[in-house]
Amino acid sequence: MSLSPSRVFAELNAARPPDQAAPMMGTAVVVGGSVAGLLAARVLSDHADSVVIIDRDDPQVSGARPGVPQGTQLHALLPGGFLQLERLFPGFRDEAVAHGAVEAPPEARRNYLDGRPKVVVPDDADSLAGSRPLLEGLIRQQVLRLPNVKTVTARATGLVFDGTVVTGVRCDVGGVPGVERGDLVVDAMGRSSRLSDWLEQAGWERPVTRRMTVHLNYATALFRRPEVAPASTVVMALHTPTTAVDVAGAAFFAIEDGQWMTMMAGYGNDRPGRTAEDFVRRLREQFPPEFGEVADQEMLGDVQTYHHADSRRRDFHALDRFPAGLVSVGDAVASFNPVYGQGMTAAALHAVCLSTYLRSGPDLRTPARHFLALQKVVVDAAWSLSTSADLALPHVDGPYPRGHRLSSWASRQIIAATVTDVTTARRFNEVVSMREHPRTLARPGVLLGALRANRRAR
Ligand SMILES: Cc1cc2nc3c(=O)[nH]c(=O)nc-3n(C[C@H](O)[C@H](O)[C@H](O)COP(=O)(O)OP(=O)(O)OC[C@H]3O[C@@H](n4cnc5c(N)ncnc54)[C@H](O)[C@@H]3O)c2cc1C
Known part of the structure; x- marks a missing residue:
């Protein structure tokens, strides 16, 4: 199915959940109760009599948890993702703020590039700042309020088939094997999802997995924040590879409980900030004075590190044969270099794809197939943004997509x-916050405007 990516992306970004539930199936089973699984469950609650979310972690446990090892690291919510959360859960912002999330309107966000303020025009859309467990916990709270959604604490171990249709999920519930039956099964098991293995074991083809190796090293630490309402709540500073500094970037966000969450990242053998002193x-x-002021506060707990080897995507859409009754969402399909903050927003857009698909009465x-085609548009958009920026890093050596030289020249002009x-x-901000498709930047008028602006600046 050939779809105009820019148009599909625009439609997904304009889509709203149905006003009234329209059940078309008995039970939907979601494997993985993190951000992508919860958002899928929210959408499924409009179309299923009941929705079962299976996760190996107990949903009552708040804070960092083993199933989401990245949970201790700084998570930015892009304005595109915030917009979707507010649509899926009207009133999300107010409830989030009541639970400690900090508002991050455009005037409270600051960016630096190589030590200098970066963009004259900040993104004009709002967002929120909070720890990853807070954001995920808020989404879970909203989803579990839905009367037809329940959770099961279990480890999923495989799929149940009836011919070419998936009809359930095998589970291990505290050492006891069981099965959750469903009319639609959603894989939301994150980037380590075993779905490809399960398909292969059942005689289906595995999807091709594409990777871009980035070897990113994150370090995150919390500091006390004395100001209740600081003027800047989200501050980011990037270093281009031309600088001598081995830290690719750092950021600090005001989060719940009077804390600053501060992150530092490096690539390859650069592992900055692993000890409190460093x-x-x-x-x-190595950063503008605001960063030093945060560092002057009391550090709360230890520095938490995380190594992210690669961005990866599984091309389910390209399989000739794919079972019915099955879809995959979130990081299980594609996970990106986290510095671009796309994961949760991409997961929200996958949920919108699911909503659009189910509303078409499939x-x-x-x-x-219709879902896979819609989702491909979202994955392609996020993948092209993330990998084209990665290919500009000196230690990343491909794979280069067709037309890379021309597209990277055009990106450099626009940036x-x-x-x-x-x-x-403004256009660029809409694309990087995932409210517009990257192709909108490739329109001749946009490129010409950028070239003219660069000539004027020279
Ligand atoms: C260091 C780092 C920083 C990041 N920063 C950002 C950011 O700034 N902004 C952003 O939007 N995104 C960021 N991300 C990405 C973000 O974490 C994910 O995209 C987001 O959590 C959506 O993931 P998910 O729900 O698909 O999977 P995950 O969050 O990985 O969750 C998978 C879930 O599946 C469960 N599970 C797995 N296997 C089984 C099984 N067999 N049985 C039962 N349950 C199972 C796990 O317990 C877990 O709950 C970052 C990622 C990393 C690694």
Whole structure:
């Protein structure tokens, strides 16, 4: 099915959940109760009599948990994702703020590039800042309020088939094997999802997995935040590879409980900030003074590190044969270099794809091709943003997509123009926050505008 990516993306971004529930199946089973699984469950609650979320972690446990090892690291919610959360859960912002999330309107966000303020035009959309467990916990709270959604604490171990249709999930519930039956099964098991293995074991083809190796090293630490309402709540600073500093970037966000969450990242063998001393020293010496002021506060707990080897995507859409009654969402399909903050927003857009698909009244006894085609548009968009930026890093050596030289030249022109040209900056912000498709930047008028702005700036 050939779809215009820009149009599909625009429609997904404009879509709203149905006003009234329209059940078309008995039970939907979601494997993985993290952000992607919870958002899928929210959408499924409109179309199923009941929704069962299976996760190996107990949903009552708040805070960092083993099933989401990245949960201790700083998580940015892009304005595109925030917009979707507010649509899926009207009133989300107010409830989040009541639970400690901090509002991050455009005037409270600051960006630096190589030590200098970066974009003259900040993104004009709102967002929120909070720890990853807070954001995930808020979404879970909203989903579990839905009367037809329940959770089961169990480890999923495989699929149950009836011919070419998936009809359930095998589970291990505290050492006891069981089965959760469903008319639609959603894999939301994250980037380590075993779905490809399960398909292969049942005689289906595995999807091709594409990778871009980035070897990113994260370090995150919490500091006490004395100001209740600081002027800047989200501050980010990037270093281009041309600088001599081995820290690719750092950021600090105001989060719940009077804390600053501060992150530092490096690539390859650069592992900045692994000890408290190193973390504090670098914040003071290698970043604008605001970072030093945060570092002057009391550090709360230890520095938490995380190594992210690669971005990866599984091309389910390209399989000739795919079972009916099955879809995959979130990181299980594609996970990206986290510095671009796309994961939760991509998961929200996958949920919107699911909603659009289910509203089209599909026959669940046939493969969900329409869903896969919609989702491919979202995955392609996020993947192209993430990997084209990664390919500009000196240690990343491919794979290069067709037309890479031309597209990277065009990207460089547009990024340079964001510093001086309001129109280009606005368009660029909409793309990186996933409210517009990257192809909108490739329109001749946009590129010409950027070239003119760069000439004026010279
Ligand atoms: C270091 C780092 C920083 C990041 N920063 C950002 C950011 O700034 N902004 C952003 O939007 N995204 C960020 N991300 C990405 C973000 O964490 C994910 O995209 C987001 O959590 C959606 O993931 P998910 O729900 O698909 O999977 P996950 O969050 O990984 O959850 C998978 C779930 O599946 C469960 N599970 C797995 N296997 C089984 C099984 N067999 N049986 C039962 N349950 C199972 C797990 O317990 C878990 O709950 C970052 C990622 C990393 C690694």
